[in-house]
Amino acid sequence: MTDLSTTIAGVKFPSCVMNAAGALCVTRDELVALGKSRAGAIVTKSMTVEARQGNPEPRYYGFPGGSINSMGLPNLGYRAYAELIPELKQFGKPVIASVAGLCEDDFPTIAAVINAAKPDLIEVNLSCPNIPGKPQIGYDPEASERLLKRVRKVITVPMGVKLPPYFDPAHHEVMGKVIGRCEVDFLNMINSVGNGLVVDPDREEVVIKPKGGFGGLGGTIIKAVALANVRAFYKIFQGKIPIIGTGGVMNGVDAFEHFLCGASAVQVGTVLVEEGLGAFGRLEAELAAQLKKKGYGSVTECRGKVKEL
Numbered sequence: 001m002t003d004l005s006t007t008i009a010g011v012k013f014p015s016c017v018m019n020a021a022g023a024l025c026v027t028r029d030e031l032v033a034l035g036k037s038r039a040g041a042i043v044t045k046s047m048t049v050e051a052r053q054g055n056p057e058p059r060y061y062g063f064p065g066g067s068i069n070s071m072g073l074p075n076l077g078y079r080a081y082a083e084l085i086p087e088l089k090q091f092g093k094p095v096i097a098s099v100a101g102l103c104e105d106d107f108p109t110i111a112a113v114i115n116a117a118k119p120d121l122i123e124v125n126l127s128c129p130n131i132p133g134k135p136q137i138g139y140d141p142e143a144s145e146r147l148l149k150r151v152r153k154v155i156t157v158p159m160g161v162k163l164p165p166y167f168d169p170a171h172h173e174v175m176g177k178v179i180g181r182c183e184v185d186f187l188n189m190i191n192s193v194g195n196g197l198v199v200d201p202d203r204e205e206v207v208i209k210p211k212g213g214f215g216g217l218g219g220t221i222i223k224a225v226a227l228a229n230v231r232a233f234y235k236i237f238q239g240k241i242p243i244i245g246t247g248g249v250m251n252g253v254d255a256f257e258h259f260l261c262g263a264s265a266v267q268v269g270t271v272l273v274e275e276g277l278g279a280f281g282r283l284e285a286e287l288a289a290q291l292k293k294k295g296y297g298s299v300t301e302c303r304g305k306v307k308e309l
């Protein structure tokens with residue numbers, strides 16, 4: 001039987017496929033449902049200091065090949081998730097708390113309290129593209145380094161960072177150096193491709209309301225960007241920092257491609273929102289079939305094995 005388990009920063013995951021922060025993970029019921037599903041972990045919605053309703057609707061739109069969203073960080077607020085974490089840890093799978101913030105000071109404030117609730121890992125989200133007027137921190141290396149060093153001081157569990165897509169090797173290098181100086185235990189790439197625009201030609205309208213229709217892209221259309229970022233940082237760190245591959249995983253073969261590029265686990269967003277929790281069983285079966293077909297006994301065996309020409 002193919003082994004789909006994985007380990008990230010010393011934490012064992014029963015399955016290497018899990019939800020991405022943001023997909024079906026805002027409310028207690030959604031998080032408990034993830035715990036009861038085949039998901040390899042429970043990843044919370046990125047949390048802020050105060051509870052948020054998020055941006056005006058429509059704020060999500062799925063289409064053949066992908067999705068666009070401008071949710072605007074709707075969440076219960078970090079205090080509510082701190083209370084929920086002990087209950088979520090009873091499902092025999094890691095709990096990853098995703099930390100965001102509306103300003104730099106929010107991050108250590110949230111991280112200190114969430115750390116005390118003992119999630120298995122904390123993921124620092126530097127890449128939400130959907131707060132009007134707020135640029136993505138991950139595109140500012142100085143701000144990213146300052147923030148990561150502040151939260152590192154208050155986090156005693158494995159700390160990871162959720163990064164936006166970068167599109168130039170020079171940016172991979174700069175962020176690689178920042179990460180190397182901040183004692184980061186794992187990476188998660190990529191967040192949605194920020195500020196895309198989808199138009200409905202029949203209605204001659206944009207499809208989501210916030211920010212004039214601009215939103216983060218997900219799904220198949222961003223897979224090549226996600227794979228490039230996974231591969232770039234896998235090579236920079238020579239596989240020494242585990243990477244969660246996120247972006248464009250719609251089936252088991254997509255997941256296999258992320259592992260070939262260097263991922264140790266994958267997260268799914270669009271496919272989960274479109275298909276529901278049953279997607280985990282399908283993705284696992286398809287991934288296991290792909291590994292078997294290729295003669296690999298586990299995802300660890302194929303990690304980073306993509307060949308260059």
Ligand SMILES: O=C1NC(=O)NC(C(=O)O)N1
Nearest residue numbers: 071072073128130192216
């Ligand atoms: O980090 C995020 N990425 C997204 O694509 N959307 C959400 C959001 O808008 O809340 N946040």
